[in-house]
Amino acid sequence: MSATLLTNASQLLTLRGCAPRRGASMRDLGIIEDGAVCIEDGTITAVGTSAEVWEQMKTVEVIDCTNKVILPGFVDSHTHPVFVHPRLIDFEKRIAGAHYEEIAAAGGGIRSSLRGVRESSEDQLATHVLKALNEMSAHGTTTVEAKSGYGLSVEDEIHSLEAIRLAAEQWTGTVVPTLLGAHVVPPEYRNDPEKYVGIVCDQMIPYVAEEHFDAPAGSYKLAAYVDVFCERGAFTPDQCVRILRAARNHGLKTRIHVGQLTHTALDLFAEFHPASVDHLDHLSDADIAWLATADTVATLLPAANYFLGLSVFPPARKLIDNGVAVALATDYNPGTSPTTSMPLVLSVACTHMKMSPAEAITAATINGACALNLQHRKGSLEPGKDADIAIFDAQDYREIPYWFGVNRCSQTIT
Numbered sequence: 347m348s349a350t351l352l353t354n355a356s357q358l359l360t361l362r363g364c365a366p367r368r369g370a371s372m373r374d375l376g377i378i379e380d381g382a383v384c385i386e387d388g389t390i391t392a393v394g395t396s397a398e399v400w401e402q403m404k405t406v407e408v409i410d411c412t413n414k415v416i417l418p419g420f421v422d423s424h425t426h427p428v429f430v431h432p433r434l435i436d437f438e439k440r441i442a443g444a445h446y447e448e449i450a451a452a453g454g455g456i457r458s459s460l461r462g463v464r465e466s467s468e469d470q471l472a473t474h475v476l477k478a479l480n481e482m483s484a485h486g487t488t489t490v491e492a493k494s495g496y497g498l499s500v501e502d503e504i505h506s507l508e509a510i511r512l513a514a515e516q517w518t519g520t521v522v523p524t525l526l527g528a529h530v531v532p533p534e535y536r537n538d539p540e541k542y543v544g545i546v547c548d549q550m551i552p553y554v555a556e557e558h559f560d561a562p563a564g565s566y567k568l569a570a571y572v573d574v575f576c577e578r579g580a581f582t583p584d585q586c587v588r589i590l591r592a593a594r595n596h597g598l599k600t601r602i603h604v605g606q607l608t609h610t611a612l613d614l615f616a617e618f619h620p621a622s623v624d625h626l627d628h629l630s631d632a633d634i635a636w637l638a639t640a641d642t643v644a645t646l647l648p649a650a651n652y653f654l655g656l657s658v659f660p661p662a663r664k665l666i667d668n669g670v671a672v673a674l675a676t677d678y679n680p681g682t683s684p685t686t687s688m689p690l691v692l693s694v695a696c697t698h699m700k701m702s703p704a705e706a707i708t709a710a711t712i713n714g715a716c717a718l719n720l721q722h723r724k725g726s727l728e729p730g731k732d733a734d735i736a737i738f739d740a741q742d743y744r745e746i747p748y749w750f751g752v753n754r755c756s757q758t759i760t
């Protein structure tokens with residue numbers, strides 16, 4: 347079997363380890379100057395300086411990485427790729443001063459993406475998802491969490507998850523599917539949201555728990571996770587608890603959208619051990635204290651704040667300084683974050699949340715892998731892990747968030 351050697355890199359960022367990184371360890375990237383990594387059959391077999399790794403080689407295909415930085419492929423642990431149309435009316439309305447909830451009340455927002463999904467075939471939806479996945483890998487991403495959530499009926503949520511499965515089968519990276527049936531209450535249940543919650547609990551969750559999804563990362567259910575949007579205008583904490591309980595009863599893991607527009611105490615959800623709680627623009631000191639000891643990753647989505655033109659961002663500095671494991675993701679979606687670029691997210695995290703470039707890279711690699719329970723296979727470059735690698739046209743990792751709005755990723759390997 348022949349091997350592939352990536353060699354002569356200005357910097358190789360190893361991010362060694364399988365545990366979420368907290369505090370000062372977020373700033374230790376395990377950098378090897380003049381670094382090399384050897385790959386055999388999709389698995390990393392050696393990591394070190396170019397001279398060290400070269401000595402262990404027999405037959406190799408060599409990829410010269412002179413003046414490049416090699417790092418683990420990004421893990422984008424929060425995306426909503428199953429939609430059809432960009433939301434350009436929302437975009438213009440918001441520029442003119444309308445707020446998120448005003449746009450939703452006017453018939454825009456999440457509900458306006460429903461029609462496109464409901465009128466499209468699985469193949470058509472899969473084409474849109476695959477286009478997004480390919481854009482993501484062009485920007486250095488190798489693992490993507492993908493949510494349903496613009497179908498909002500049993501049939502259309504299943505179609506959305508099937509579209510994710512179809513796209514994942516055609517993509518070389520790893521996709522982790524999530525059921526987000528509880529994104530918002532669909533218009534037909536506006537006057538009886540409890541009935542819709544019942545449909546999510548009694549019909550959607552049991553269905554996806556019985557179907558299997560064979561992906562490169564292993565065999566999943568049709569969805570590996572159940573997510574809920576706990577927010578004013580979406581679902582109440584009580585409704586979310588009901589849905590998360592149904593997920594747990596069916597053996598599905600959980601993750602939660604919470605604290606984006608208003609505050610909800612996080613310890614309400616402690617019993618579910620969510621893999622991740624996401625957004626967290628509104629947090630109390632008690633929430634931060636809980637997160638610092640919980641086996642839950644705090645996933646921040648600052649591209650949404652940027653795109654919405656908000657001046658307030660999640661308190662990344664306070665979270666990191668208090669020992670919370672922080673991850674970064676794109677929140678790729680048509681309403682609030684239409685970007686597939688993790689480097690852009692890193693840039694916004696540095697400039698607006700005052701994360702250091704090293705912390706941002708840790709949050710986008712090993713901590714993202716932890717947010718998907720994939721830390722034993724993804725998120726760092728070390729022997730035995732999957733050969734998911736991003737190569738950037740840069741001599742220093744700090745250039746990745748520095749050059750914003752352009753794509754410096756020269757190659758992605760999976």
Ligand SMILES: [Zn+2]
Nearest residue numbers: 424426603677
């Ligand atoms: Zn989201």
